[in-house]
Amino acid sequence: MRKCLLLILIFGLILTNQVKAQKQFTVSGYVKDAKSGEDLFAANVYIKELLKGTTTNVYGFYSLSTDPGTYTIVYSYLGTTEVEKIITLDKDFTLNIELSENEVITAEVMVTGRKADRNIEDAQTSVIELEMKTVKELPALLGEADIFRTLQLKPGVASAGEGNSGLYVRGGGPSQNLVLLDNATVYNPGHLLGFFSVFNADAIKSSTLIKGGIPAEYGGRISSVLDMTMREGNMKEYEFEGGIGAISSRITAQGPIIKDKAAFIVSGRFTYLSFLLNPILERQENPVSIPWFFDVNAKMNFKMGEKDRLFISSYFGRDRFSFSSGGDGGLSFELPYGNATTSVRWNHQFNGKLFMNNTFVFNDYVSKISAGFQENSFELNSGIRDFGLKGSLEFFPRITNKFKAGYEYVFHQFTPYIFEANIQDEAFTSEIDVKYGHEFALFIQDEIDITTWLKINAGLRGSLYASTGPNERVYFNGAVPVDTVQKGAFDSYATYFGAEPRLNARFKIDDKTSVKVGANLNYQYIHSVSQSTTTLPTDLWVTSTDIVKPEIGAQVSLGLFRNFKNNMFEMSIEGYYKKLWNQIEYGDQPVVSANEEIEDQFVFGEGQAYGAEFYAAKVLGKITGWVGYTLAWTNRSFPDIDNGKTFYNRYDRRHDLSVVFQYDINDRWNLNATFVYGSGQTTTPVVNRYLISGEIVNEYGDRNSFRLPAYHRMDIGASYILKDNGKRYSDLNFSVYNLYSRQNPYFIFDDVNFSDNGDIAIQARQVSLFPILPTITWNFKY
Incomplete structure (x- = not known):
């Protein structure tokens, strides 16, 4: 309640400021790339005389409102020539700008597309803006440039270990991240069982990860937001x-x-x-096929006039893994899965101060396991499908103020584990119905410069969720059904409401130093529960019900930000604390029957995560890079696990270090290297073994009380430009993954051997995946 009153007070101060403002005029428009005609997101637009300005939104739109007068407006963006326009502001007018590529690259070129001191000036805390140029240049596993793996090199973002591209942000799990592609949710962002992410860097224009202080426009997850926008296409020429x-x-x-x-x-x-x-592996006695994947991104955009734009974008991707043995009638196994998304967006500019955007979204994630042996067959299907509408209004009353309000509605359709089998010519099928959920939210947020030293971004989100029919729900007592409830399409099993205040504040100490505070309360109404340390294709998304309550996460963060030597160096220290309620895990021995609701196997508890993140980067010059270090703790407690004893959960990484180095030797050669170190994964150890009736029975210790050996690895790479004459471009990218061939643990298993005299020898053995792996990639453009 006190948080809501604080937000009302802040909005009151904002409105009071507006009333006091004199008559102002507005210059607005779009900033585009001169070569392609694409909108430039986060281009810098500022008034030189006032030393105040803004950045373009994701559609390239900007708006500046100030007192009448003659001003110099400066437009700039990464790798482009700065443009200055002298205007007399005595009325509202439109000024569209095209920025041309800067062909003269100096030693002071920035490696990011944002304003040099934006990390000091912005109110938003705990944010990572990733350039696709950086993603493509760094050494990568098997030469696959990967957005997720690059994010893992930033403080506060950890991986699950070898060969895993999942994101574990400040102690949260992968399913607690909101991953958006052109406003559409991507439910499983992993290819090849999580080794690579599903996002093709060639198709992505911008990527922003928000770790804390999540703005009110985002909701539905309690850990972080990864918001990605696809490129729009060249309006000038074919490429x-x-x-x-x-x-x-x-x-x-x-x-x-x-x-x-x-x-x-x-x-x-x-x-x-x-x-x-x-074809070679199929000749083996027990052939295992190499998994394969493909993905396609497509987008069209239309200018329907000076004030209207239409965008249609889509993603489709599929993976497949299979295994067979013994020829016809032998054991066979197949695992296909994949995502599909579609977004249709229309934005309209009412005037120079008011901008609207509406989006229809469709998401579909499907997973299937099929297996067969002799005359027997088995199939397990699951997935989630969404239909949604989102809309927002952006209002720019003054140069120091941005207001945004909007709505969101999503209709969820959950396909549980639907089981079909044919055993000895007898058919079996599960009787669990499809689940449905309705998620609705309204939000308001305002960013305003209260004074020269205080900037605030405050917001409030109200969310409503209803789990509904039409379906039938069977309630069990153990394995015995005790009740059956039927619901119609508009009947609710459970309805939940959440008030979610959000706040970011920046206190500017001087031109080079600022302190930022962030706070957010989030509700998560849909859940994915896994027994593994990564997001697997078979992980099931479930709805909140009368049994499964919404997950709730509250986080506060405090950070110090400092730049040195004319913004050549950046430094930050951030501390955070996160409290989590209604966390979900499987019980110690989950066994789900074909007709039993999977939520009956869940247990519920609480958690917390806290830590400190240290970041130092050099962003100017021929040599650039960064060092990131995270010291963190993440734990959980469940009354039904270990008698309620608190334990470190699978995402706990005590120490996480990353070092990134890039060197532009000359116009053709670029060298790069990365080093990562992380504490080992937690696991539950075997403390005793017993031989009972000829069977080995394990006695386990406390959950996650043992930690595997630490993970560390060095990668190096180089890029050589073969040709770059303005019309044709090609380069070779060389990379060496795991330079010193560190045998990092993927998992550990027990190797049991029986001797002739009846003795039993049990030895723990480590499985490692990747030794040193050199690769080469040829890239081209024309």
């Missing part, structure tokens, strides 16, 4: 680019549908290692 790597190739085509009015982009990626090796 083709792509690459050929060790395990996959990619191709992107873009160009105008109607020059300067409509454009398209199509980007595809597929693996071919399976096509080369599977």
